[in-house]
Amino acid sequence: MLEKEIIVGVIGAGRIGKLHVSNLKNLPNVRVKTVSDVFIDHLGEWFETSGAEQLTKSYQDILNDPEIDAIFICSPTNTHIEIIKEAAITGKHIFCEKPISFSDKETMEAFEVVKKAGVKFQIGFNRRFDRNYSKVQGLVEAKEIGDLHILKITSRDPEPPSLEYVSTSGGLFMDMAIHDFDMARFVSGSEVEEVFVQGASLVNPEIGKIGDIDTAIISLKFANGAIGVIDNSRQAAYGYDQRLEAFGSKGSANVKNETESRVEFLSKDGVKEDKPLHFFLERYNDAYIKEVIEFFEAITNDSEVSCTFKDGIMAQRIAMAAKESLESGKPVKVKLLEKLTIN
Amino acid sequence: MLEKEIIVGVIGAGRIGKLHVSNLKNLPNVRVKTVSDVFIDHLGEWFETSGAEQLTKSYQDILNDPEIDAIFICSPTNTHIEIIKEAAITGKHIFCEKPISFSDKETMEAFEVVKKAGVKFQIGFNRRFDRNYSKVQGLVEAKEIGDLHILKITSRDPEPPSLEYVSTSGGLFMDMAIHDFDMARFVSGSEVEEVFVQGASLVNPEIGKIGDIDTAIISLKFANGAIGVIDNSRQAAYGYDQRLEAFGSKGSANVKNETESRVEFLSKDGVKEDKPLHFFLERYNDAYIKEVIEFFEAITNDSEVSCTFKDGIMAQRIAMAAKESLESGKPVKVKLLEKLTIN
Amino acid sequence: MLEKEIIVGVIGAGRIGKLHVSNLKNLPNVRVKTVSDVFIDHLGEWFETSGAEQLTKSYQDILNDPEIDAIFICSPTNTHIEIIKEAAITGKHIFCEKPISFSDKETMEAFEVVKKAGVKFQIGFNRRFDRNYSKVQGLVEAKEIGDLHILKITSRDPEPPSLEYVSTSGGLFMDMAIHDFDMARFVSGSEVEEVFVQGASLVNPEIGKIGDIDTAIISLKFANGAIGVIDNSRQAAYGYDQRLEAFGSKGSANVKNETESRVEFLSKDGVKEDKPLHFFLERYNDAYIKEVIEFFEAITNDSEVSCTFKDGIMAQRIAMAAKESLESGKPVKVKLLEKLTIN
Amino acid sequence: MLEKEIIVGVIGAGRIGKLHVSNLKNLPNVRVKTVSDVFIDHLGEWFETSGAEQLTKSYQDILNDPEIDAIFICSPTNTHIEIIKEAAITGKHIFCEKPISFSDKETMEAFEVVKKAGVKFQIGFNRRFDRNYSKVQGLVEAKEIGDLHILKITSRDPEPPSLEYVSTSGGLFMDMAIHDFDMARFVSGSEVEEVFVQGASLVNPEIGKIGDIDTAIISLKFANGAIGVIDNSRQAAYGYDQRLEAFGSKGSANVKNETESRVEFLSKDGVKEDKPLHFFLERYNDAYIKEVIEFFEAITNDSEVSCTFKDGIMAQRIAMAAKESLESGKPVKVKLLEKLTIN
Numbered sequence A, B, C, D: 001m002l003e004k005e006i007i008v009g010v011i012g013a014g015r016i017g018k019l020h021v022s023n024l025k026n027l028p029n030v031r032v033k034t035v036s037d038v039f040i041d042h043l044g045e046w047f048e049t050s051g052a053e054q055l056t057k058s059y060q061d062i063l064n065d066p067e068i069d070a071i072f073i074c075s076p077t078n079t080h081i082e083i084i085k086e087a088a089i090t091g092k093h094i095f096c097e098k099p100i101s102f103s104d105k106e107t108m109e110a111f112e113v114v115k116k117a118g119v120k121f122q123i124g125f126n127r128r129f130d131r132n133y134s135k136v137q138g139l140v141e142a143k144e145i146g147d148l149h150i151l152k153i154t155s156r157d158p159e160p161p162s163l164e165y166v167s168t169s170g171g172l173f174m175d176m177a178i179h180d181f182d183m184a185r186f187v188s189g190s191e192v193e194e195v196f197v198q199g200a201s202l203v204n205p206e207i208g209k210i211g212d213i214d215t216a217i218i219s220l221k222f223a224n225g226a227i228g229v230i231d232n233s234r235q236a237a238y239g240y241d242q243r244l245e246a247f248g249s250k251g252s253a254n255v256k257n258e259t260e261s262r263v264e265f266l267s268k269d270g271v272k273e274d275k276p277l278h279f280f281l282e283r284y285n286d287a288y289i290k291e292v293i294e295f296f297e298a299i300t301n302d303s304e305v306s307c308t309f310k311d312g313i314m315a316q317r318i319a320m321a322a323k324e325s326l327e328s329g330k331p332v333k334v335k336l337l338e339k340l341t342i343n
Helices: A015-025 A041-048 A077-089 A104-117 A131-141 A163-168 A171-188 A205-209 A285-301 A309-328 B015-025 B041-048 B077-089 B104-117 B131-141 B163-168 B171-188 B205-209 B285-301 B309-328 C015-025 C041-048 C077-089 C104-117 C131-141 C163-168 C171-188 C205-209 C285-301 C309-328 D015-025 D041-048 D077-089 D104-117 D131-141 D163-168 D171-188 D205-209 D285-301 D309-328
Strands: A006-011 A030-036 A054-056 A070-073 A093-096 A121-123 A148-156 A192-200 A215-222 A227-233 A241-248 A251-255 A263-267 A270-273 B006-011 B030-036 B054-056 B070-073 B093-096 B121-123 B148-156 B192-200 B215-222 B227-233 B241-248 B251-255 B263-267 B270-273 C006-011 C030-036 C054-056 C070-073 C093-096 C121-123 C148-156 C192-200 C215-222 C227-233 C241-248 C251-255 C263-267 C270-273 D006-011 D030-036 D054-056 D070-073 D093-096 D121-123 D148-156 D192-200 D215-222 D227-233 D241-248 D251-255 D263-267 D270-273
Touching: A006 A015, A006 A285, A015 A030, A015 A285, A070 A077, A070 A285, A077 A093, A077 A104, A093 A285, A104 A309, A121 A285, A121 A309, A131 A171, A131 A241, A131 A251, A131 B263, A148 A171, A148 A215, A148 D215, A148 D227, A163 A205, A171 A192, A171 A215, A171 A227, A171 A241, A171 A309, A192 A309, A192 D192, A192 D215, A192 D227, A215 A309, A215 D148, A215 D192, A215 D215, A215 D227, A227 D148, A227 D192, A227 D215, A227 D227, A263 B131, B006 B015, B006 B285, B015 B030, B015 B285, B070 B077, B070 B285, B077 B093, B077 B104, B093 B285, B104 B309, B121 B285, B121 B309, B131 B171, B131 B241, B131 B251, B148 B171, B148 B215, B148 C215, B148 C227, B163 B205, B171 B192, B171 B215, B171 B227, B171 B241, B171 B309, B192 B309, B192 C192, B192 C215, B192 C227, B215 B309, B215 C148, B215 C192, B215 C215, B215 C227, B227 C148, B227 C192, B227 C215, B227 C227, C006 C015, C006 C285, C015 C030, C015 C285, C070 C077, C070 C285, C077 C093, C077 C104, C093 C285, C104 C309, C121 C285, C121 C309, C131 C171, C131 C241, C131 C251, C131 D263, C148 C171, C148 C215, C163 C205, C171 C192, C171 C215, C171 C227, C171 C241, C171 C309, C192 C309, C215 C309, C263 D131, D006 D015, D006 D285, D015 D030, D015 D285, D070 D077, D070 D285, D077 D093, D077 D104, D093 D285, D104 D309, D121 D285, D121 D309, D131 D171, D131 D241, D131 D251, D148 D171, D148 D215, D163 D205, D171 D192, D171 D215, D171 D227, D171 D241, D171 D309, D192 D309, D215 D309
Parallel strands: A006 A030, A006 A070, A030 A054, A070 A093, A093 A121, A148 A227, B006 B030, B006 B070, B030 B054, B070 B093, B093 B121, B148 B227, C006 C030, C006 C070, C030 C054, C070 C093, C093 C121, C148 C227, D006 D030, D006 D070, D030 D054, D070 D093, D093 D121, D148 D227
Antiparallel strands: A148 A241, A192 A215, A215 A227, A241 A251, A251 B263, A263 A270, A263 B251, A270 C270, B148 B241, B192 B215, B215 B227, B241 B251, B263 B270, B270 D270, C148 C241, C192 C215, C215 C227, C241 C251, C251 D263, C263 C270, C263 D251, D148 D241, D192 D215, D215 D227, D241 D251, D263 D270
């Protein structure tokens, strides 16, 4: 429990911004003072029961409010860098949704500003806080599976986003697989050194026409010698398919999907169980709450967050290497961070 | 969501009373004004963060408070009848923990008082609100399994209560199996006509010495022609074991246990998964919240509760028949409610 | 492997007789010399590829053949006693299908004759040889589950036999549940002392009209203090449902159904797996082979069979007690064997 | 059932040769006349109970025997080409273990000889006959999963072979993954166009020193547009891990491991089930029998085998491309068969 109240501003009231506001409302000693969004006309009804106190068109109102301790950046990716820099300078602690940006250079600049300002910065890799993934990470770290040899990640959405969204999303790697790149680093406890991509637009050819893919097999080579693979699809007919397997010299640990119930139905047609939970809101509800609790505890206790700026940078760099591999048809090295001393 | 605020008093601050207060605190438009308990000296620390506004030794303070709309009866069973009657007369809506009482006569008297007063009365059969049990009940009601032929319920606690608790609990049937008797009625949609018990004290012979049992097989005959069985144990080494199977002419639906994670670990020793969740607090957390939401909605909308006084009476009568069967070694008919017109 | 050849006669070429012939054909050093059946006209085609050498109308041809070492009694139950006695006197080893007879008195007489003759006698409780049931029996015997507290057996056929068959079968207990009674004794390592039955004809009311039932819950009280329950149905829409759970002070071991494949299919309709294997031929194929191998090894090595005449007697007596309980509506004691010294 | 007897010679009496002899012995109308092996001194004891009639040092004795209809080539890979050619010329039908050879040129020459001779030729891709894989192949072919998008194959041995074996095995791709390459073609119904390999020697560095790997992630691009991945390990601590997932536009079908029993054990340590079956002898026992039955039926009925010379060629070519990818660190195209007209 937080000992003293933290006052929060949320920038961006899209799907993920609303999700955070909804969770923050129920946390003791957390007060959502202001929400900003460039389009607020349609937000009236939501705002009334949101638990937030004020709604504004300008995120500057949040940064300029000396009472606000911490901000949540939930606006489109192309706005992140500017907001991060300004917020750090005004001394706000920052919780930023992924990815940090589409440019490594800009991300590194923002990183320097944040480092200098000394504010807390947490990137929204919520899956690290999921009960299943964190348990497997613990088994790997404790060498319960021996040395890690193979890491496999399955990550499939129930349905593709709109073409409009896809076109500004940064593409499959930056928008969707970036979570899986973080999972790969998190569970393995190692950097990814090289990636190779087989990609296709099999779900919807229109996605291919605008230069993106919807289906991918991403081979990984880890710095610690292990190898791995991620498979992605924008559309699994049976729901949100999120699994992981860590295979090592002494055994294997794997995460299965969560389901809506534990009911089994037997009939002449076979044995039937529930599909995986529909999407990330259902699957990772608890993880979204846990990640913000950690953020607030880091602020209160001046402790480290476990999901750092560095984690954001590295996932972004793997996404960039993946994109380059898809375009070149060759394996691509991931740019490492050797000269930096972060966290 | 509740449209207008409901003000609540909670009588009894033991384990279950605290659980309700903790859940009520997070419900919008619900205000826990007063908690009463005959022993309040040790409750100070709990009270501070409980979200309740006042603590008193006398439940009369709650009944006499005209501002309070509804009460939760979480005190020992032998106090229920008196509180129910007084509360009904003062016009309070009543949420009562199971069982209503240990006496059918007293329960029927209290029922008449509640009926006359016209207040809402809900009995705390929380499992009806569990996602798994309610799904199977729906499958049975919709005849997805055809006609019900066999109903099987497994209900085992992870550890026995103290002998002190056992001695005043009303015994295995009244204290523990009463939930299963309600499940039997709920899922089958039928009354239980006859029970036969095989019982033993295998977990702890001391339980036998004070006249109770800790292990039971309870055969059931339903009014609709189906048959069934409940097996109970006060101690399952692997945790809270709560399963149910509804077998019918066209198929079978069953509820499996919930587990702490969906992680599987493979090694030379085999394939290992998590145990069932430890106990009712973990397993039925959501169900405890859903049941009180329904109670408040019934008050707000003047609608019927789905867990009625009648359900409390009938589960209690099955428990009484079970006790008689254990003592006589013979099958015993359950006293039915034919003359009553309830809900 | 058998060191010397064993020559076999099979009496009765119905479903189970044919099954044994088919298995015997593939065993090294086993020769099926003669098959007898009172109706042989329709057996011609089967006989040709059966692997048996001769077909006769009279089982006497088998008993009178000095070359034949062992017989399999697969004829209707009401012929068993006479054949057992005659075979024992002529020195044939006997493998007898269940039940031995419908009369305890006749069974005990036959037992005395067999004991005096000193021939091997094995009763066809094939499930003892199933990989799953024998594993759980081993776990119980080794106290891996601690002391046994509750034993639960589910045993449901995929479809009811013809009314004609039912009318001469001896009824649900003698024909079908007798396997479960043996399982109860086998897995618990204890005698059953008392049974109580809730029975109904829910699958087919015609079965009720001819004095039998098709659905049952059978409560059990064991001599070792444990309690148990068997549930039976003549018709499970999803196939042969054969499960068992042994619950004890330190844990629980259970047998799940076997399925046609280990393929899982996920779609928008849910997650689907195969039904249980259709019936006993599919489910217990290996067990049928293992039981006859043990029988032949007992002959060759003059060793004990693990499925004895006593096992046949006791399962039969539990069936009788169950029938009496159904008729009287009361729990019934099982007649024990205290004065006998068998095996 | 075969209508007329087929007389067989088996060349090579190592592990796989003995396995085939053992299965052939139990098939009706199949006679194993001669087994050849260059080292026969140690085979005496095995031969006695093998069911084979003659043992010889020279496979020529088999090819020169006009009575022999069909041969099984189970000798080391480097002897295959010569034997295939000679056998085809003498008119023997050929069942050949994988891989056909280590040289594409030699394999193609042998193919021409076999084609000209018109004898039956079946390659030993036994997994096609496994109940699980063939079921998933059927679901893919029937478009039950819609269009195939992603194919994933896990194939891990329980323990690595000896270094001596590894050094002459042709390497991980030719020796072990070749089965998976065939599975990829079989289940997808499509050729593999391109492969990319991440490989390592993590199980045993000595394997790396002799120029092989023991752990691999193999990305696949199919001619039909789908993509896929195979992961291999020479050592899974928990046994033979053989799984497959076919993911498509309408759903997903997957093969789970087979286990020694269907028993589940619950204790304070968790819920435990059996490991996967130990190795290929246990897992694919039935498939080894089914594949030879198809071979004999093709001979008897002059029908096509489903596992053709072409299947052998193509799996071999994928293995070669995989090896080249490992060495070059780049994706490599698979040489296709466009000019050939082969079944």
